[in-house]
Amino acid sequence: MSKSRKSVAIIGGGPSALMAAAFLDTDKFDVTVYEKNKSLGRKFLVAGKGGFNLTHSEPIESMIGRYHPMLFLKNSLLNFSNKDLRNWFSQIGIETYIGSSNRVYPVDGIKPIEVLTAIVDFLKEKDVHLKFGYEWSNWKNDSIVFKNRIQIDPDFTIFALGGASWSVTGSNGNWIEIFKLNGYDVIPFQPANCAYEVNWSSDFINWNEGKPLKNISISCYGNSQLGEVVITQFGMEGNAIYALSNEIQKLLDTKGEATVLIDFKPTTELEVVLNKLNKSRHSKISDCLKRDLKLNNTQRGMLKTTLTREEFLNPKVLAKRIKGFPVTLIAAAPIDEAISTTGGIPLSAITDNFELKNRSNTFCIGEMLDWNAPTGGYLLQACFSLGVDLARKINQL
Ligand SMILES: Cc1cc2nc3c(=O)[nH]c(=O)nc-3n(C[C@H](O)[C@H](O)[C@H](O)COP(=O)(O)OP(=O)(O)OC[C@H]3O[C@@H](n4cnc5c(N)ncnc54)[C@H](O)[C@@H]3O)c2cc1C
Secondary structure, three states, rough: OOOOEEEEEEEEOOHHHHHHHHHOOOOOEEEEEOOOOOOOOOOHHHHOOOOOOOOEEOHHHHHHHHOOOOHHHHHHHHHOOOHHHHHHHHHHOEEOOOOOOOOOEEEOOHHHHHHHHHHHHHHHHOOOOOEOOEEEEEEEEOOEOOOOOOOOOOOOEEEEEOOOHHHHHOOOHHHHHHHHHHHOOOOEEEOOOOEEEEOHHHHHHHHOOOOOOEEEEEOOOOOOEEEEEOOOEEEEHHHHOOOOOOHHHHHHHHHOOOOEEOOOHHHHHHHHHHHHHHHHOOOOOOHHHHOOOOOOOHHHHHHHHHOOHHHHHHHHHHHHHOOEEEEEEEEEEEEHOOOOOEEOOOOOOOOOOOOEOOOOOEOOHHHHOOOOOOOOOHHHHHHHHHHHHHHHHHHHO
16 A cells, blocks of 8 residues: 555545546545444435336436526536446446436346445455444544544544434434534434325325325426326325425425425327317216316315316316316425425535635535435436545546
């Protein structure tokens, strides 16, 4: 090991940290990842338990538009795009494929742990050091102090401490208190990509719990999202609602509730729906809803139980309701159950190089920063892109 190499400490062992380590030039830097758990990437493995969306395959220009705020991630995504990510995975032996939803998965037969192991093997090959049981607990002057009392003085520090959901994985967001103690303005964590609570009637839930609403779109606060949701005892969950977390949270914060509109026929214009209702060969309106408009039991029940008999029999009122069924959300699910969180370090606290403005050579990447994206591969892509972008920037220092 050359003594002239500068040291980089990466604190946290999730996807953003691992990608930064993978792209740092180890000829130039002595790189160590410090993770508080006994193993790396526990949340990454949890993500792998469901649909393991490593990224999304849509053109990078439209992908950029999925992020809030958009401009923050633009350069990182352009510098290391979804295509670059797939190529890199292929180089380390992880082939991917594009599913019918345009999300990108490891090919069948590759387990999440194998993806993680391939990354870790790549790091070991590069002579990146991996240390476990190192929980960052504070700074002492400029030194990094861990709970095990070990103190280090790296030339560069990269924090990649994650958000504050699924605390069982280690990503509990406790680090925010350390930043606060050191005078940083931080943003409280909020759940994102999570279920929302609805006051369904007990009759409704008895009939419809677990039922999906597929091929719908949901709109809120001027934004709309195609996808599906599932009715649950608690309320609603699914990709169509997750993608609106930002808008919904804004309304919950300001008004205490958020009304979203569900379009049961997003690809059919209101006039066409009305026409179908007016010109149906079925004498019963329920039959028209089922056969001509292909609405399922749950959708028909939702319409029937929320309209008066007169309204239900009035095609204009019914068509309007089919195209915009209002549902009032009263709360987000508990933060620990959310797929991701917003809040943490405000983007205003870091430079374009992700460096903390008042602490030189100290950088923050990943979900610990206050940005948001829908689930479906966008979260991991952003974490990977941020890691690569920062590594390349440090390589040039
Ligand atoms: C159920 C679920 C499913 C998901 N599915 C997907 C999906 O399919 N596609 C997608 O794109 N995204 C998905 N995600 C989101 C994705 O997993 C996260 O956005 C991503 O893991 C964040 O990466 P990160 O590196 O920023 O932080 P994390 O992965 O949270 O890693 C942070 C690491 O830092 C460590 N740490 C924390 N504090 C300290 C400390 N003080 N000292 C040392 N170490 C510390 C933690 O133990 C952790 O290992 C899913 C998330 C969940 C919960």
